[in-house]
Amino acid sequence: MSEDGRTEPVCRRVEAGRQGSAARGCDWCACEQQGLYRAPRSRLHLQDYWWFCLEHVRQYNAAWNYYIGMSEAEVEADIRRDTVWQRPTWPLGPGSAGYNHRFRWQDDGSGEPPEQPQPPPPRAASPLARALIALELEPPVTVATVKARYKLLVKRYHPDANGGDKASEERFKTISEAYRMVMTSLSP
Structure with missing residues (x-):
């Protein structure tokens, strides 16, 4: 497997004889079966596929390692990003950019009392x-x-x-x- 996680256990054969054929051949070397099952070529190119027969897709999947070529820090960072579905997050609480400061006492020197927070709306009665x-x-x-x-x-x-x-x-x-x-x- 290469640095970018690309797996190369197959020889991409030239489909010269099968150009007009609707059937796709297995991308494994010397396999004449139909390539019915897709497998990603690498972790960086998850939408680019190899096409294998059932026997060879099982072999390929057994050897697949998404994290190959990554350092421990990169693996940990990827797992952390995956816990929030690869979406950005922001810290909460005092000292963070997302903290709502209007609920804290801050004397701006104007002599006016700070704006008081609104009470929560009443809960629905039982x-x-x-x-x-x-x-x-x-x-x-x-x-x-x-x-x-x-x-x-x-x-x-x-x-x-x-x-x-x-x-x-x-x-x-x-x-x-x-x-x-x-x-x-x-x-x-």
Whole structure:
């Protein structure tokens, strides 16, 4: 194998007799089989192939060494690049170019306080928390408070009390479902 990892166990034969033939011959010396299986010529030219029969592609693959001709440092660097799929990366944290400095106190001498970071957006409420919001309650709650609130809201939003209003009907459904969920969570 050469310095660039090029493997030369084959003699590239001239296909003089097979020029018009659709079948590709095996690139191994003195092999008359069809070359159905491709194998890269070197690690630097992975898109350039030898074409072998099954027996010879197995031999070639058994002898293939991607890292031949590379120093230990080059092998280590290649493995490190491969862990991030050959994509560039940047360091994170203080002292790195990608660090967001607006979250650190820096006195620029202007006498103005630094811009304060925005609080994180509120997390999505759990189903039980949404049910309590629908019932217009805040924890902690008891069975008696939930029942009293439910009776008040049912009287207010029942479709019969609102002349069949669709918005009131939807609100009534939401309140009824929330009531069932809260009562289920409160039951022993």
